[in-house]
Amino acid sequence: MDRVININPGHDGERSWQDQANCMGVDPDLFFPERGASTREAKEVCRGCVVRADCLEYALTNGEKFGIWGGMSERERRRIRRQRALARRTGVASA
Numbered sequence: 021m022d023r024v025i026n027i028n029p030g031h032d033g034e035r036s037w038q039d040q041a042n043c044m045g046v047d048p049d050l051f052f053p054e055r056g057a058s059t060r061e062a063k064e065v066c067r068g069c070v071v072r073a074d075c076l077e078y079a080l081t082n083g084e085k086f087g088i089w090g091g092m093s094e095r096e097r098r099r100i101r102r103q104r105a106l107a108r109r110t111g112v113a114s115a
């Protein structure tokens with residue numbers, strides 16, 4: 021089973037980038053490691069993914085709280101969300 025279909029079953033209209041996902045066919049468990057487990061392998065898959073930016077943006081936009089998306093962990097995405105929120109408040113463009 022591929023990971024993207026498993027976790028995003030209701031987003032058929034947004035599937036175009038997902039069709040190019042490097043994680044297609046990769047064990048979904050790799051992207052949802054137990055707390056404290058290594059995320060290295062999942063991030064390695066993401067590193068070579070051509071839709072990494074789309075994936076990350078999807079996760080940020082939809083507030084995905086779990087798993088590796090766009091090569092980033094929950095904690096890393098939280099940091100980006102905080103930076104963006106701060107940038108919005110202060111009127112400074114985010115990275």
Ligand code: SF4
Nearest residue numbers: 041043066069075090
């Ligand atoms: S960035 Fe990673 S999780 Fe996202 S589609 Fe690509 S391989 Fe899958």
